[in-house]
Amino acid sequence: MRKKIIAGNWKMNVKPSETAALVKGIAEAVKDCPDVEIVCCTPAIDVPAAVAAAAGTPIGVGAENCHWKESGAYTGEISTGMLLDAGAKYVIIGHSERRQYFGETDETVNLRARAAIAAGLTAIVCVGETLEERDAGKLNEVIVRQMEIGLKDVSAADCAKLVIAYEPVWAIGTGRTATPDQAQEVHALIRATLAKLVGADTAETVRIQYGGSMKPGNAAELLAKKDIDGGLIGGAALKAADFAGIIAAAQSK
Ligand code: PGA
Secondary structure (H helix, E strand, O other), X not given: OOOEEEEEEOOOOOOHHHHHXXXXXXXXXXXXXXXXXXXXXXXXXXXXXXXXXXXXXXXXXXXXXXXXXXXXXXXXXXXXXXXXXXXXXXXXXOOHHHHHHOOOOHHHHHHHHHHHHHHOOEEEEEEOOOHHHHHOOOHHHHHXXXXXXXXXXXXXXXXXXXXXXXXXXXXXXXXXXXXXXXXXXXXXXXXXXXXXXXXXXXXXXXXXXXXXXXXXXXXXXXXXXXXXXXXXXXXXXXXXXXXXXXXXXXXXX
Protein backbone atom coordinates (compact mmCIF):
# COMPACT_ATOMS: atom_id res chain seq x y z
CA MET A 1 0.00 0.00 0.00
CA ARG A 2 1.36 3.40 -0.97
CA LYS A 3 0.59 6.06 1.63
CA LYS A 4 -1.23 8.98 0.04
CA ILE A 5 0.83 12.18 -0.05
CA ILE A 6 -0.76 15.61 -0.33
CA ALA A 7 1.70 18.45 -0.79
CA GLY A 8 1.04 22.17 -1.05
CA ASN A 9 3.10 24.20 -3.49
CA TRP A 10 2.85 27.75 -2.19
CA LYS A 11 4.80 29.15 -5.18
CA MET A 12 5.65 32.85 -4.72
CA ASN A 13 2.77 33.44 -2.36
CA VAL A 14 2.68 33.79 1.47
CA LYS A 15 5.15 36.00 3.34
CA PRO A 16 7.28 34.78 6.25
CA SER A 17 5.03 36.73 8.64
CA GLU A 18 1.93 34.97 7.22
CA THR A 19 3.40 31.47 7.29
CA ALA A 20 2.70 30.35 10.86
CA ALA A 21 -1.00 31.17 10.63
CA LEU A 22 -1.45 29.10 7.47
CA VAL A 23 0.52 26.11 8.78
CA LYS A 24 -1.32 26.18 12.11
CA GLY A 25 -4.67 26.52 10.36
CA ILE A 26 -3.91 23.42 8.30
CA ALA A 27 -2.65 21.46 11.33
CA GLU A 28 -5.82 22.32 13.22
CA ALA A 29 -8.00 21.06 10.37
CA VAL A 30 -6.24 17.75 9.66
CA LYS A 31 -6.08 16.12 13.06
CA ASP A 32 -8.10 13.11 11.91
CA CYS A 33 -6.05 12.21 8.85
CA PRO A 34 -3.33 9.85 10.13
CA ASP A 35 -3.13 7.90 6.87
CA VAL A 36 -2.06 10.86 4.74
CA GLU A 37 1.46 12.27 4.46
CA ILE A 38 1.01 16.04 4.57
CA VAL A 39 3.58 18.47 3.20
CA CYS A 40 3.80 22.24 2.77
CA CYS A 41 6.38 23.29 0.18
CA THR A 42 7.03 26.96 0.79
CA PRO A 43 9.24 29.73 -0.56
CA ALA A 44 12.71 29.09 0.88
CA ILE A 45 12.52 32.20 3.03
CA ASP A 46 9.35 30.83 4.72
CA VAL A 47 10.89 27.44 5.57
CA PRO A 48 12.13 28.32 9.10
CA ALA A 49 8.75 29.81 10.06
CA ALA A 50 6.91 26.83 8.56
CA VAL A 51 9.15 24.35 10.38
CA ALA A 52 8.60 26.15 13.69
CA ALA A 53 4.82 26.25 13.19
CA ALA A 54 4.68 22.59 12.10
CA ALA A 55 6.58 21.31 15.17
CA GLY A 56 4.49 18.72 16.97
CA THR A 57 2.08 18.37 14.01
CA PRO A 58 2.12 15.75 11.24
CA ILE A 59 2.99 18.40 8.65
CA GLY A 60 6.36 18.11 6.89
CA VAL A 61 7.95 21.14 5.30
CA GLY A 62 9.62 21.38 1.91
CA ALA A 63 11.09 23.94 -0.48
CA GLU A 64 10.31 24.61 -4.12
CA ASN A 65 13.78 24.22 -5.63
CA CYS A 66 17.37 23.47 -4.70
CA HIS A 67 20.77 23.66 -6.34
CA TRP A 68 22.93 20.60 -6.99
CA LYS A 69 26.15 22.01 -5.54
CA GLU A 70 26.66 22.00 -1.81
CA SER A 71 28.11 25.52 -1.65
CA GLY A 72 30.01 28.05 -3.72
CA ALA A 73 29.65 30.99 -6.05
CA TYR A 74 26.02 30.45 -7.15
CA THR A 75 24.37 33.77 -6.36
CA GLY A 76 20.69 33.41 -5.57
CA GLU A 77 20.72 29.62 -5.24
CA ILE A 78 19.98 27.45 -2.18
CA SER A 79 21.71 24.17 -1.40
CA THR A 80 20.24 20.96 -0.05
CA GLY A 81 22.40 21.37 3.07
CA MET A 82 20.86 24.78 3.73
CA LEU A 83 17.35 23.36 3.37
CA LEU A 84 18.11 20.47 5.71
CA ASP A 85 19.73 22.83 8.21
CA ALA A 86 16.51 24.89 8.21
CA GLY A 87 14.44 21.75 8.85
CA ALA A 88 13.06 21.03 5.38
CA LYS A 89 12.49 17.39 4.48
CA TYR A 90 11.11 17.70 0.93
CA VAL A 91 11.87 19.69 -2.19
CA ILE A 92 9.95 20.17 -5.44
CA ILE A 93 12.17 19.71 -8.49
CA GLY A 94 11.46 20.69 -12.09
CA HIS A 95 8.10 22.36 -11.69
CA SER A 96 6.78 23.48 -15.08
CA GLU A 97 7.02 27.13 -14.04
CA ARG A 98 10.74 26.68 -13.49
CA ARG A 99 11.03 24.91 -16.87
CA GLN A 100 8.99 27.66 -18.55
CA TYR A 101 10.44 30.81 -16.95
CA PHE A 102 13.82 29.92 -15.45
CA GLY A 103 15.56 27.73 -18.00
CA GLU A 104 15.12 24.44 -16.16
CA THR A 105 15.89 21.49 -18.44
CA ASP A 106 15.57 17.73 -18.05
CA GLU A 107 19.33 17.70 -17.43
CA THR A 108 19.20 20.25 -14.58
CA VAL A 109 16.18 18.44 -13.15
CA ASN A 110 18.36 15.35 -13.02
CA LEU A 111 21.22 17.17 -11.26
CA ARG A 112 18.86 18.70 -8.69
CA ALA A 113 16.92 15.48 -8.09
CA ARG A 114 20.05 13.42 -7.54
CA ALA A 115 21.53 16.04 -5.19
CA ALA A 116 18.30 16.23 -3.18
CA ILE A 117 18.00 12.45 -2.84
CA ALA A 118 21.69 12.04 -1.97
CA ALA A 119 21.29 14.66 0.76
CA GLY A 120 18.31 12.79 2.25
CA LEU A 121 15.54 15.11 1.11
CA THR A 122 12.46 13.63 -0.53
CA ALA A 123 12.46 14.92 -4.11
CA ILE A 124 9.06 15.66 -5.67
CA VAL A 125 10.00 15.53 -9.35
CA CYS A 126 7.47 17.15 -11.68
CA VAL A 127 6.68 16.02 -15.20
CA GLY A 128 3.93 17.08 -17.56
CA GLU A 129 3.09 18.10 -21.10
CA THR A 130 1.94 21.41 -22.54
CA LEU A 131 -1.33 21.65 -24.45
CA GLU A 132 0.59 22.01 -27.73
CA GLU A 133 2.50 18.80 -27.00
CA ARG A 134 -0.72 16.95 -26.11
CA ASP A 135 -2.53 18.23 -29.20
CA ALA A 136 0.43 17.23 -31.38
CA GLY A 137 0.19 13.64 -30.11
CA LYS A 138 3.48 13.92 -28.22
CA LEU A 139 2.18 13.22 -24.70
CA ASN A 140 3.88 9.85 -24.25
CA GLU A 141 7.13 10.96 -25.87
CA VAL A 142 7.38 14.04 -23.62
CA ILE A 143 6.64 12.19 -20.38
CA VAL A 144 9.05 9.35 -21.17
CA ARG A 145 11.81 11.82 -22.13
CA GLN A 146 11.31 13.90 -18.97
CA MET A 147 11.56 10.74 -16.89
CA GLU A 148 14.44 9.06 -18.69
CA ILE A 149 16.64 12.15 -18.53
CA GLY A 150 15.28 13.61 -15.29
CA LEU A 151 15.77 10.33 -13.40
CA LYS A 152 19.00 9.17 -15.07
CA ASP A 153 21.20 7.35 -12.54
CA VAL A 154 18.48 7.39 -9.88
CA SER A 155 18.68 3.86 -8.44
CA ALA A 156 15.99 1.60 -7.06
CA ALA A 157 17.26 2.37 -3.54
CA ASP A 158 17.02 6.12 -4.27
CA CYS A 159 13.30 5.68 -5.01
CA ALA A 160 12.56 5.58 -1.28
CA LYS A 161 13.16 9.34 -1.44
CA LEU A 162 11.35 9.94 -4.72
CA VAL A 163 7.84 11.16 -5.44
CA ILE A 164 6.72 11.95 -8.99
CA ALA A 165 4.16 14.68 -9.66
CA TYR A 166 2.25 14.53 -12.94
CA GLU A 167 1.20 18.08 -13.72
CA PRO A 168 -0.28 18.70 -17.16
CA VAL A 169 0.81 22.29 -17.82
CA TRP A 170 -2.59 23.16 -19.27
CA ALA A 171 -4.27 22.29 -15.97
CA ILE A 172 -2.07 24.38 -13.66
CA GLY A 173 -3.81 27.40 -12.22
CA THR A 174 -6.34 27.33 -15.04
CA GLY A 175 -9.28 25.75 -13.27
CA ARG A 176 -9.15 23.07 -15.99
CA THR A 177 -8.46 19.72 -14.35
CA ALA A 178 -7.46 16.57 -16.20
CA THR A 179 -10.33 14.11 -15.98
CA PRO A 180 -9.63 11.21 -13.63
CA ASP A 181 -9.31 8.91 -16.67
CA GLN A 182 -6.90 11.26 -18.46
CA ALA A 183 -4.77 11.52 -15.32
CA GLN A 184 -4.83 7.77 -14.63
CA GLU A 185 -3.69 7.04 -18.19
CA VAL A 186 -0.57 9.17 -17.72
CA HIS A 187 0.05 7.89 -14.18
CA ALA A 188 0.05 4.36 -15.57
CA LEU A 189 2.54 5.43 -18.24
CA ILE A 190 4.74 7.01 -15.55
CA ARG A 191 4.66 3.81 -13.49
CA ALA A 192 5.44 1.67 -16.55
CA THR A 193 8.36 3.96 -17.41
CA LEU A 194 9.60 3.79 -13.82
CA ALA A 195 9.41 -0.01 -14.03
CA LYS A 196 11.77 0.08 -17.00
CA LEU A 197 14.14 2.43 -15.17
CA VAL A 198 14.26 0.88 -11.68
CA GLY A 199 12.34 -2.40 -11.88
CA ALA A 200 8.67 -3.27 -11.53
CA ASP A 201 8.75 -3.99 -7.78
CA THR A 202 10.29 -0.61 -6.96
CA ALA A 203 7.97 1.17 -9.38
CA GLU A 204 5.01 -0.17 -7.39
CA THR A 205 6.30 1.58 -4.26
CA VAL A 206 6.77 5.08 -5.73
CA ARG A 207 3.99 7.59 -5.08
CA ILE A 208 2.73 9.51 -8.13
CA GLN A 209 0.86 12.72 -7.39
CA TYR A 210 -1.55 14.51 -9.68
CA GLY A 211 -1.30 18.31 -9.83
CA GLY A 212 -3.31 20.89 -11.73
CA SER A 213 -6.39 22.61 -10.30
CA MET A 214 -6.97 19.89 -7.70
CA LYS A 215 -9.50 21.06 -5.11
CA PRO A 216 -11.81 19.62 -2.46
CA GLY A 217 -14.57 19.13 -5.05
CA ASN A 218 -12.56 16.99 -7.47
CA ALA A 219 -9.92 15.37 -5.25
CA ALA A 220 -11.90 12.27 -4.28
CA GLU A 221 -12.53 11.07 -7.84
CA LEU A 222 -8.92 11.69 -8.86
CA LEU A 223 -7.55 9.96 -5.76
CA ALA A 224 -9.84 6.97 -6.37
CA LYS A 225 -7.77 6.02 -9.42
CA LYS A 226 -5.38 3.12 -9.11
CA ASP A 227 -2.13 4.97 -9.80
CA ILE A 228 -2.98 8.38 -8.30
CA ASP A 229 -1.30 8.43 -4.91
CA GLY A 230 -1.75 12.03 -3.90
CA GLY A 231 -1.76 15.60 -5.07
CA LEU A 232 0.53 18.57 -5.58
CA ILE A 233 -1.68 21.53 -4.86
CA GLY A 234 -1.13 25.17 -5.82
CA GLY A 235 -4.03 27.57 -5.41
CA ALA A 236 -6.03 25.37 -3.04
CA ALA A 237 -3.02 25.02 -0.71
CA LEU A 238 -3.21 28.68 0.24
CA LYS A 239 -6.44 28.34 2.23
CA ALA A 240 -6.33 25.99 5.20
CA ALA A 241 -9.93 24.83 4.72
CA ASP A 242 -9.43 23.97 1.04
CA PHE A 243 -6.16 22.17 1.62
CA ALA A 244 -7.68 20.28 4.54
CA GLY A 245 -10.62 19.31 2.35
CA ILE A 246 -8.26 17.63 -0.12
CA ILE A 247 -6.41 15.87 2.72
CA ALA A 248 -9.73 14.62 4.10
CA ALA A 249 -10.58 13.23 0.65
CA ALA A 250 -7.23 11.38 0.63
CA GLN A 251 -7.82 10.05 4.15
CA SER A 252 -11.14 8.50 3.14
CA LYS A 253 -9.55 6.56 0.22
P1 PGA B 1 -2.74 24.59 -9.09
O1 PGA B 1 -1.14 24.43 -9.15
O2 PGA B 1 -3.26 23.63 -8.05
O3 PGA B 1 -2.95 26.05 -8.69
O4 PGA B 1 -3.27 24.29 -10.45
C1 PGA B 1 -0.54 23.15 -9.05
C2 PGA B 1 0.95 23.27 -9.16
O5 PGA B 1 1.42 24.08 -10.00
O6 PGA B 1 1.69 22.60 -8.45
